[in-house]
Amino acid sequence: MTEAVVNSKPFQWTAKFLAKFGLSGRGLVIAVPTLWLLVFFLIPFIVVLKISFAEAMIARPPYSKLIEPTDSGFAINFSFLSYQYLVEDGLYLAAYGSSLRIAFFSTLFALLIGYPMAYFIARSSGQWRNILLMLVIMPFWTSFLLRVYAWIGILKGNGYINNLLLSLGIINEPLVMMQTDFAVYVGIVYTYLPFMILPLYANLVKLDGSLLEASSDLGAKPIMTFLTITLPLSLPGILAGCMLVFIPVVGEFVIPALLGGPDTNMIGRVLWDEFFRNRDWPTASAVAIIMLLVLVLPIMLLQKAQDGQNQDKSGI
Amino acid sequence: MNNKFRFLPIATFLGFAFLYVPIIVLVVFSFNKSKLVTVWGGFSAHWYGELLQDPQILGAAWISLQIAFISASLALVLGTLAAFVLTRIGRFWFKPLLSGMTAAPLVMPEVITGLSLLLLFVAMEAMFGWPAGRGFTTIVIAHTTFCLAYVAVVVQSRLSDMDESIEEAARDLGAKPVRVFFDITLPTIAPALMSGWLLSFTLSLDDLVIASFVSGPGASTLPMVIFSKVRLGVSPEINALASLMIGVVALGVAIAAWQLLKSPQKSKA
Numbered sequence: 001m002t003e004a005v006v007n008s009k010p011f012q013w014t015a016k017f018l019a020k021f022g023l024s025g026r027g028l029v030i031a032v033p034t035l036w037l038l039v040f041f042l043i044p045f046i047v048v049l050k051i052s053f054a055e056a057m058i059a060r061p062p063y064s065k066l067i068e069p070t071d072s073g074f075a076i077n078f079s080f081l082s083y084q085y086l087v088e089d090g091l092y093l094a095a096y097g098s099s100l101r102i103a104f105f106s107t108l109f110a111l112l113i114g115y116p117m118a119y120f121i122a123r124s125s126g127q128w129r130n131i132l133l134m135l136v137i138m139p140f141w142t143s144f145l146l147r148v149y150a151w152i153g154i155l156k157g158n159g160y161i162n163n164l165l166l167s168l169g170i171i172n173e174p175l176v177m178m179q180t181d182f183a184v185y186v187g188i189v190y191t192y193l194p195f196m197i198l199p200l201y202a203n204l205v206k207l208d209g210s211l212l213e214a215s216s217d218l219g220a221k222p223i224m225t226f227l228t229i230t231l232p233l234s235l236p237g238i239l240a241g242c243m244l245v246f247i248p249v250v251g252e253f254v255i256p257a258l259l260g261g262p263d264t265n266m267i268g269r270v271l272w273d274e275f276f277r278n279r280d281w282p283t284a285s286a287v288a289i290i291m292l293l294v295l296v297l298p299i300m301l302l303q304k305a306q307d308g309q310n311q312d313k314s315g316i
Numbered sequence: 317m318n319n320k321f322r323f324l325p326i327a328t329f330l331g332f333a334f335l336y337v338p339i340i341v342l343v344v345f346s347f348n349k350s351k352l353v354t355v356w357g358g359f360s361a362h363w364y365g366e367l368l369q370d371p372q373i374l375g376a377a378w379i380s381l382q383i384a385f386i387s388a389s390l391a392l393v394l395g396t397l398a399a400f401v402l403t404r405i406g407r408f409w410f411k412p413l414l415s416g417m418t419a420a421p422l423v424m425p426e427v428i429t430g431l432s433l434l435l436l437f438v439a440m441e442a443m444f445g446w447p448a449g450r451g452f453t454t455i456v457i458a459h460t461t462f463c464l465a466y467v468a469v470v471v472q473s474r475l476s477d478m479d480e481s482i483e484e485a486a487r488d489l490g491a492k493p494v495r496v497f498f499d500i501t502l503p504t505i506a507p508a509l510m511s512g513w514l515l516s517f518t519l520s521l522d523d524l525v526i527a528s529f530v531s532g533p534g535a536s537t538l539p540m541v542i543f544s545k546v547r548l549g550v551s552p553e554i555n556a557l558a559s560l561m562i563g564v565v566a567l568g569v570a571i572a573a574w575q576l577l578k579s580p581q582k583s584k585a
Contacts, residue, residue: 025493030405030414033398033464037417040461044432047439061438113334116327123324132328134573139335140515141565143522145539145546146558150338153345153550159354160341193335244423251425253525258546268427275431275529285435288428299423306419 045292052285055079063281082286092287095265096294102181102266103249106188107242110196113189114241118200119230122207136197148187148258155183155259179261187255192248196241199305203237204230236305243302247295267291339562346555353550363556370553372541380521380538383452387459388516394460395467395512396505400497402468403475421465430529433458437530450532458530459523463516470515474508475501518565 015025054063055077067074086092121132139147154160155177162174177183207230215225253268260266267287275284346364350357367373398418402411421429437447437454447453482504486496502509524539531540545551 026405029397030401030408033394033401033418034410034414036394036461036464037398037414040433040436040457041417041421044436047435048428048432051435061442113327113331116324117331120324120328130573132332134569135332135335138565138569139339141518141569142339142562143539143558145522145524145542146342146554146561147338149542149546149550149554149558150342152546153354153555154338154341156354156550158352163354190334190338193331247423248425251427253427254543268425271427271431272525281435284431288431291425291428295425299420302423303416303419 048285048288051282052082052289053078053080054282054285055081056280056282061281062279079282082282083290085283086286086290091265092267092270095267095270096290098265099250099252099267100294102184102188103246103252106185106192106249107196107246109185109189110193110245111238111242114193114196114200115238118197118204118237121197122201122204133201136194136201139194144191145254148191148255151183151187151190151259152178155186178259179264181260181264183259184256184264184266187259188249188252191255192245195244199240199244200234200237203234203240207233239301239305243298243305247298247302250295250298251291342555343559343562346552346559348552348555351552353552353555363552364560367553367556367560373538373553373557376536376538376541379452379535383455383459383537384517384520386456387463387520388513390456390460391463391467391516392509392513395464395516396471396509398464398468399471399475400501403472404501418465418468421462422469424462426523426525427529429462430458430526433461433526434529450530451535454530454532455527455535455537458526459516459520462523462526463519466515466519467509467512470512471505471508474505478504514568 050066051063054066056062057064064077064079066078067076117136121129121136124132152159156162157174157176157178159178161177162171165171166174211229211233212225215229216222220228251268251271252266253272256264256266256269257272260269271284271287271291274280274287345353345356347359347361348356349360349362395418398414402415402418433454434450437450441447441449447457478501483496483500486500487493491499522539523537524543527537528540528543531537542554542557545554
């Protein structure tokens with residue numbers, strides 16, 4: 001069947017036609033995904049960078065042109081207004097600070113909750129391991145938006161937790177949990193926990209059990225074995241899991257918008273408001289550029305962790 | 317030792333409870349008769365009926381399903397090509413760039429992806445007159461781009477696990493590269509292609525942030541409608557919608573698990 005297609009006249013003609021332009025089948029296979037990603041992933045960042053140096057104005061599109069034709073040629077209008085604005089208005093710096101803080105602590109909480117789970121799954125036997133792993137993956141397949149939404153009903157003033165505690169007489173007044181940083185932490189850890197567990201599991205499942213046996217045979221207590229063998233060997237998994245949580249959380253919008261209060265200032269939300277509410281595209285672009293610069297180091301760490309994991313694989 | 321054995325199962329159990337209790341509560345209360353969502357007022361499927369008569373939600377769901385189908389299919393082709401290039405084709409000078417560009421969309425904060433694509437579309441429209449306005453097409457392009465990365469990761473890991481000697485054997489026997497790909501490689505990685513497509517489909521169906529940036533008037537996806545309703549508070553209709561979507565996924569996963577459990581026996585026999 002395939003042979004018939006390959007040997008068919010139209011296929012041969014197309015191949016010859018493309019070869020005329022120096023495009024072999026190999027070149028074409030490389031070119032298609034590369035071009036798509038260049039146009040729709042890389043070039044957009046250049047556009048963002050460009051617009052971050054423009055000035056906001058009431059026009060369509062709502063920013064000034066960087067290069068404008070004049071009588072005597074071209075005028076180049078580079079403006080650092082947006083960046084100046086970011087530095088001078090304390091709100092933006094505070095938002096970057098609190099995004100990094102929230103991302104850091106929620107990554108830590110996700111690690112503390114996720115590590116024992118990943119370890120337990122990696123050590124459990126065949127059938128159970130598959131079932132538990134499926135239970136970790138399943139939330140990936142259910143709507144993220146709706147899972148965050150589920151927490152509103154649980155945490156709000158007349159929500160399930162308050163109703164339960166009030167009816168049991170444990171509290172007399174409803175606890176304020178919605179629209180606080182607490183709710184944002186819960187929502188983030190809840191949503192990103194599978195991203196932490198999966199790389200940790202992938203790492204821990206490769207851990208050679210005989211090393212642990214040797215350690216305990218030599219008289220090490222379980223905690224010593226954990227600290228001197230399991231933990232150091234799982235560092236690439238820890239790094240990968242932490243970065244997979246930390247990086248997207250820094251720019252998170254939905255969770256602070258739904259669960260956070262007016263004083264939960266995360267940079268993703270600031271960017272959103274700048275764009276949709278203030279229609280200030282240059283400032284939104286500058287916010288994005290600075291966020292990218294902040295994330296360069298974590299992204300490089302992630303790349304390193306994943307290369308490390310892959311090398312382990314090929315080493316075996 | 318004893319201590320450790322008690323700690324791990326309990327921690328794991330609590331972790332899973334944390335992951336699943338909110339979903340269970342949501343499903344249970346979707347059958348609540350009362351309009352006060354969090355107070356139980358008796359069993360009723362009333363809100364499911366309301367949901368199925370809400371033209372706004374139904375319309376948005378239809379748009380979202382179409383976008384998800386097209387994006388997932390495009391992402392499958394492009395992502396598989398990218399994965400193939402990265403695992404099977406030797407060095408070329410921009411390979412590290414391609415590798416970076418396929419991995420980066422996975423972790424890129426959605427607000428950045430959304431903003432950058434929108435600005436690109438605006439600039440392209442100003443320069444070439446295409447895409448004229450924003451809506452269905454621009455959302456499809458945006459979703460294809462980030463789903464492509466997920467497909468590439470899934471397919472890449474399958475390709476690098478696969479035994480390359482079968483492909484070599486086919487080549488040695490004189491099969492052309494195209495034929496080796498379609499007759500040997502593709503059937504072997506078919507399960508990965510399936511899960512890549514399904515993952516893309518659900519990711520596209522679920523995306524709020526990127527779609528909000530690149531959408532225009534008239535193209536509201538389901539998450540956009542849900543978000544605008546949810547911002548006003550908890551609604552029994554959304555509970556019903558969430559339960560329906562979770563039900564479909566649970567069914568899908570159950571079928572997939574059943575197939576998985578069935579297949580090893582088949583291969584043994």
